[in-house]
Amino acid sequence: MKTIIIIVSVLGAIVMLTPITFRVRKDIKKKLQFENTYAIQNMATGKALRPKDANYKNDTELIAYPLKNWECITWEMIEIDTNVYLLKNLFTERTFQPKSEPKEGVGVWQQSLGGTPLQHWEFLKQQDGTYLIRLKGTELYVTTSSIETDSPIILMPKQNSKMQLWKLVRQTPWI
8 A cells, every 4th residue: 555655646746747847948948049148257367247146136246256157147148239238147137237326446236127228338349359348338347356256346447457358158058
């Protein structure tokens, strides 16, 4: 009798998990087909842009984190003008913008996608194939504040420093 109960329980679990397994496979397949998805990796540190603790909430600080093929480090680049992009994080489905009025030293934080020009980023290609990332309409550039993991990402005037140079690393994460 115990054997029959165990068999029925196992079969029941398999039946219940089948739709979940199908859904996971479908999601992975879809994610592997994303286009224009990149990690944005700093040239001085090798670290990439990421919402702190992979938190999906608004007002989460953007930080530098070791490069991984994870959704929370991958950004969909949605072109809205020539070399101007809205960046959508694959995990959080949010973008980022300055925490306050754009000025030197202001950090950037995660926000819902909205119609504000504070979410528009110019990718200025350099001769070596890297990019300066400038907040459109300003002379402020995305800058890593230190070489440490979890260091804040801030806006600074152009400094001719690798702390402001970024490369795009193509990613198609499924986790």
